[in-house]
Amino acid sequence: MSREKKRFETEVIHSGYDSKKYEGSLTPPLFQTSTYTFAHAAEGERRFAGDEEGYIYSRLGNPTVKVLEDRMTAIEGGEAALAFGSGMAAVSAILFHLLKSGDHVICSKGVYGCTFGLLEMMEEKFNITHEFADLSTEESILQSILPDTACLYVETPINPTMEIIDLELVCRVANEKGIPVVVDNTFSSPYLQNPLKLGADFVLHSATKYIGGHGDVIGGLLVAKSAEAIAEIRMTTQKDIGGIMSPFDAWLLLRGLKTLAVRLDRHCDNAEKIAAYLKAHPFVRNIYFPGDKDHQSHGIAAKQMSRWGGLISFDFNGTKEMAQSFMDELQLIKIAVSLGDAETLIQHPASMTHSVVPEKVRAAMGISDTLLRLSVGLESWEDIKDDLDQAFAKMEESAAMKQES
Ligand SMILES: *Cc1c(COP(=O)(O)O)cnc(C)c1O
Numbered sequence: 284m285s286r287e288k289k290r291f292e293t294e295v296i297h298s299g300y301d302s303k304k305y306e307g308s309l310t311p312p313l314f315q316t317s318t319y320t321f322a323h324a325a326e327g328e329r330r331f332a333g334d335e336e337g338y339i340y341s342r343l344g345n346p347t348v349k350v351l352e353d354r355m356t357a358i359e360g361g362e363a364a365l366a367f368g369s370g371m372a373a374v375s376a377i378l379f380h381l382l383k384s385g386d387h388v389i390c391s392k393g394v395y396g397c398t399f400g401l402l403e404m405m406e407e408k409f410n411i412t413h414e415f416a417d418l419s420t421e422e423s424i425l426q427s428i429l430p431d432t433a434c435l436y437v438e439t440p441i442n443p444t445m446e447i448i449d450l451e452l453v454c455r456v457a458n459e460k461g462i463p464v465v466v467d468n469t470f471s472s473p474y475l476q477n478p479l480k481l482g483a484d485f486v487l488h489s490a491t492k493y494i495g496g497h498g499d500v501i502g503g504l505l506v507a508k509s510a511e512a513i514a515e516i517r518m519t520t521q522k523d524i525g526g527i528m529s530p531f532d533a534w535l536l537l538r539g540l541k542t543l544a545v546r547l548d549r550h551c552d553n554a555e556k557i558a559a560y561l562k563a564h565p566f567v568r569n570i571y572f573p574g575d576k577d578h579q580s581h582g583i584a585a586k587q588m589s590r591w592g593g594l595i596s597f598d599f600n601g602t603k604e605m606a607q608s609f610m611d612e613l614q615l616i617k618i619a620v621s622l623g624d625a626e627t628l629i630q631h632p633a634s635m636t637h638s639v640v641p642e643k644v645r646a647a648m649g650i651s652d653t654l655l656r657l658s659v660g661l662e663s664w665e666d667i668k669d670d671l672d673q674a675f676a677k678m679e680e681s682a683a684m685k686q687e688s
Pocket residue numbers: 369370371372395438442467469470488489490491492501502503
């Protein structure tokens with residue numbers, strides 16, 4: 284029996300590529316070229332006029348990048364996609380596409396630090412205002428909508444507190460008002476959550492994270508419900524601002540994507556075990572993990588995510604200095620921002636990813652000075668746990684020593 288649309292685990296390996304068109308090459312070839320030759324002047328004229336399909340110049344399109352875009356379209360369930368040189372290039376392209384001077388943006392209560400920076404810049408330079416709104420009920424969403432609201436921009440789970448936005452609810456209310464919804468789906472990856480299927484208009488990823496999965500590439504991806512919107516962005520905020528993806532990065536991301544499902548299953552298995560370990564530890568005041576039954580958004584997460592993801596934040600039971608010393612005691616776990624890599628990574632949001640956010644806003648977002656964020660990797664979960672364990676033990680020793688002296 285043959286199905287036109289294959290299952291997720293198959294789509295990440297096969298979608299968008301036909302080896303018969305490329306000399307039988309099993310792996311999509313790397314088209315490392317800046318430009319394309321025309322057979323004659325008339326062909327060039329027709330391509331520029333849009334009367335004939337074909338490549339012109341790699342900022343406008345590249346065959347390797349196109350395979351990645353088509354594969355993402357299939358796995359997020361959209362009509363078309365675009366690849367960018369970074370997640371932030373994708374964020375800025377979609378915001379510049381949807382917004383004009385005087386417009387208003389509604390955001391989830393937390394957004395990625397640089398997205399926050401971009402929104403601040405847009406307000407200062409172009410009078411595009413934004414509001415971090417409570418999106419938990421229909422009434423609160425309706426209350427935040429102004430006559431000039433032109434975009435609803437959400438991240439879920441919200442970094443780093445893992446609060447979940449009910450996408451079905453938000454999309455239904457926004458759709459009724461004709462306001463496009465953009466979802467940053469980086470934390471879930473397309474394997475755990477597909478916002479377009481829940482009514483969003485655009486979904487974007489920092490491909491640097493789970494999609495690449497190996498910590499060796501920076502990239503961004505934007506997928507839309509409408510192919511028309513993507514065609515327009517391709518010829519405006521992508522072509523003219525120019526934040527395109529290189530063919531080699533697309534090639535690496537195609538390679539990463541093939542193992543997305545198997546990797547995510549392991550990330551999720553490990554994270555569940557590490558979350559249970561952390562929750563029971565006396566040095567941990569609180570954990571922030573959607574899979575935790577006591578987490579405020581556990582129910583919504585269960586409704587829209589197939590699993591809980593690989594990220595856990597936790598409040599260290601002590602001072603900021605102690606939380607930082609704890610990080611320094613870790614041996615296997617690396618201190619680094621970014622996430623979704625094979626290596627387990629830990630970072631301190633207040634002084635790292637969210638240091639650009641003013642302290643008051645940070646506090647409102649629930650980011651204390653003792654909050655730590657762990658991106659659980661693909662190592663043996665027992666080795667990850669052992670490393671946490673020995674670092675906690677060192678903290679206990681130093682606390683005991685302080686009491687003695
Ligand atoms: C990393 C990240 C971004 C930015 O992506 P880059 O690839 O670093 O430009 C945007 N959103 C989220 C949620 C991220 O984690």
